[in-house]
Amino acid sequence: MLRRLVAGVCLGAAAIAASTSAYAQVTVTLSCSALGIEMELCRAGAERWAEATGNEVKLVSTPADANERLSLYQTLLAAGSADIDIFQIDVVWPGILAAHFIDLAPYLPHDERHRHLDVLVESNTVDGRLVAAPWFVDAGLLYYRADLLEDHGFEVPETWHELTATAETIVESERAAGNARMQGFVFQGRAYEGLTTNALEWIASFGGGTIVDADGRVTIDNPRAAEALGLARSWVGTIAPAGVLNYAEEEARGVFQSGNAVFMRNWPYAWALANAEDSPVRGQVGIAPLPRGAGEGAGHAATLGGQQLAVSRFSAHPEEAADLVAFLTGAEEQKRRAIEGAFNPTRPALYEDTELLEANPFLAGFADVLDGAVVRPSSVAGERYARVSNAVYNAVHATLAGSGSAEDNLAGLAHSLERISRGGRW
Ligand code: GLC
Numbered sequence: 377m378l379r380r381l382v383a384g385v386c387l388g389a390a391a392i393a394a395s396t397s398a399y400a401q402v403t404v405t406l407s408c409s410a411l412g413i414e415m416e417l418c419r420a421g422a423e424r425w426a427e428a429t430g431n432e433v434k435l436v437s438t439p440a441d442a443n444e445r446l447s448l449y450q451t452l453l454a455a456g457s458a459d460i461d462i463f464q465i466d467v468v469w470p471g472i473l474a475a476h477f478i479d480l481a482p483y484l485p486h487d488e489r490h491r492h493l494d495v496l497v498e499s500n501t502v503d504g505r506l507v508a509a510p511w512f513v514d515a516g517l518l519y520y521r522a523d524l525l526e527d528h529g530f531e532v533p534e535t536w537h538e539l540t541a542t543a544e545t546i547v548e549s550e551r552a553a554g555n556a557r558m559q560g561f562v563f564q565g566r567a568y569e570g571l572t573t574n575a576l577e578w579i580a581s582f583g584g585g586t587i588v589d590a591d592g593r594v595t596i597d598n599p600r601a602a603e604a605l606g607l608a609r610s611w612v613g614t615i616a617p618a619g620v621l622n623y624a625e626e627e628a629r630g631v632f633q634s635g636n637a638v639f640m641r642n643w644p645y646a647w648a649l650a651n652a653e654d655s656p657v658r659g660q661v662g663i664a665p666l667p668r669g670a671g672e673g674a675g676h677a678a679t680l681g682g683q684q685l686a687v688s689r690f691s692a693h694p695e696e697a698a699d700l701v702a703f704l705t706g707a708e709e710q711k712r713r714a715i716e717g718a719f720n721p722t723r724p725a726l727y728e729d730t731e732l733l734e735a736n737p738f739l740a741g742f743a744d745v746l747d748g749a750v751v752r753p754s755s756v757a758g759e760r761y762a763r764v765s766n767a768v769y770n771a772v773h774a775t776l777a778g779s780g781s782a783e784d785n786l787a788g789l790a791h792s793l794e795r796i797s798r799g800g801r802w
Contacts, residue, residue: 402693403432404700406462407449409683411440411625412645417717418464425703431696441624442466442569446762449473453688461691462701465508466569467499467682468754471761474502477686481506483698491707492722493746499755500684507686509705510722512713514681515742515749516577516666519632519640519650523660524550535674536581536607536667539639543615546638560615562628563641567773570624572752572765573679574641575772577666578604580750583673587768588753588793593800596768597790604669605775605782612776621777633657641666643681647738648718663738665745680749682722714739760796767792 408418415437422433436459438445449463453476465473481489489497489506496510518539520532528546533539543560550558564570580586584601588594612620617631625642632640633649635656640646650661665676685701687694703709710721715735720742726732727743754761771789775782794800 401429401431402696403434404461404693404697405434405436405459406464406700407436407438407460408464409440409445410437412629412649413717414440414645414719417713417719421704421709421713422700424709425700428703429696429699431700433700436460438464440626441566446472446569453690456690458688458690458692461688461693461697463686463688464511464683465686467496467514467680467684468569468752468761468765470500470502470507470684470686471754471758473686474505474507474759476689477507478689478691478694478698479505479507480509480687480698480701483687483695484509484702488702491725493724495680495751496682496684496722499751502758508684509686509701510682510684511705512682512710512719513722513746514643514645514683514720515678515745516573516641516681517644517647517678517745518664518666519642519646520662520664521638521657521660522662524638525662532662532664533639533667536578536604536669539667540607540611540615543638547615557636559617559631559637561611561639561641562616562620562623562631562637564624564628565612565616565620565773565776566622566624566627567769568624569765569769571769571772573681575605575608575768576679576750576752577641577677578608578669580677581666581674582669583671583675584669586750586753588756588764588797588800590756591800592753592756592797592802594790594793594797596793597786600669600671600673602782602786603671605772605786607669608772609776609778609782612778621773644718644720644738644742646718647736648716663741665741676745676748678745678749680746680751684722756802757797758802760802763796764793767796 408415426433492510500508524546530542533542547558547560564574579601582600582604584598584604585595587596628640629646631637633655651658666678668674668676687697691697711726711732713719714721714732733739757764771785774780775785
């Protein structure tokens with residue numbers, strides 16, 4: 377089984393040799409995610425390092441779906457496979473995978489830790505070891521069609537209720553005018569990690585907490601969380617297509633970018649693609665903080681996401697692998713990736729870079745979004761985080777699909793989380 381899996385992975389791999397490949401020293405294998413143009417950007421960065429060092433880099437493309445990628449990594453790492461030297465890992469995975477990665481601190485330039493956002497360095501430090509280097513940071517954003525809002529006389533919604541009403545009205549009149557495929561709001565509704573990130577935003581924006589609090593207490597069973605999920609459920613089949621229950625990032629972007637949705641929730645990467653030369657909505661897209669909920673404690677909430685690079689402890693070339701990680705997570709590469717792909721820097725200093733701000737004007741506001749970002753309970757849950765998220769997205773998905781009320785499903789979720797966390801003791 378494992379052999380088949382590995383063979384399958386390597387089929388998609390392409391070797392990048394330095395032009396001086398005759399002198400290549402070692403081959404380092406790097407796994408990148410393939411969300412939007414991620415693979416292309418990863419390849420270009422790896423090529424530059426190969427050129428500069430005379431080493432060779434083999435790229436392994438992995439599934440864009442976070443859960444599928446995690447399963448693949450777990451299978452490879454549990455078997456002690458040396459097939460991949462560098463793993464692109466999600467911000468919520470260090471606690472799950474830490475044991476398989478080397479401590480990068482000795483390999484990175486002195487003081488490197490202090491040049492990244494603290495929150496990311498903290499989440500990548502497990503038992504005092506820096507198990508991954510921050511590469512880019514994500515936060516959920518609201519994308520809107522500025523042209524449609526203007527044509528129909530609406531402002532950018534401040535609250536989820538405003539978004540709902542605005543979407544309803546615009547969809548109704550667009551459809552009446554013959555635009556039968558128009559949708560109001562698309563997001564990530566599939567039962568996977570992405571739904572956990574969306575649900576956390578809805579719940580936190582209604583003042584319903586963060587599922588598990590910083591002390592490890594399970595807080596999800598509360599009326600504000602239920603209200604948030606109740607509203608989200610009302611979107612499915614009305615302002616959102618029924619198919620949203622199977623959408624990940626790329627499905628949502630597909631609908632929005634082809635011009636068929638008023639609003640979309642997505643990560644920053646969608647900005648570069650929505651404004652690419654071949655995009656039907658180029659120049660008509662705006663970005664804003666996600667709306668806030670209603671009632672006491674309501675506010676804007678964006679889930680913190682992002683990716684980092686880790687070196688496998690089974691790697692035959694840890695030094696070269698760590699050198700490639702340092703190169704890819706360095707300031708120059710982060711800047712290039714932000715300009716070309718809106719994969720945003722983990723280095724605060726780059727948020728003041730004028731060239732970068734000119735290329736990506738929303739970056740200035742993004743620093744504020746990051747300031748108020750909410751984190752998933754991955755640090756407190758450690759290696760149990762995958763089970764936590766699984767319980768969360770299944771309960772939320774059932775609610776969105778109309779199977780059980782928000783109240784009942786949240787009570788059931790709280791029960792599961794109590795069990796997983798051994799009564800909040802973890
Ligand atoms: C993005 C984020 C990551 C999140 C995932 C969910 O890749 O960077 O943190 O878990 O989306 O789909």
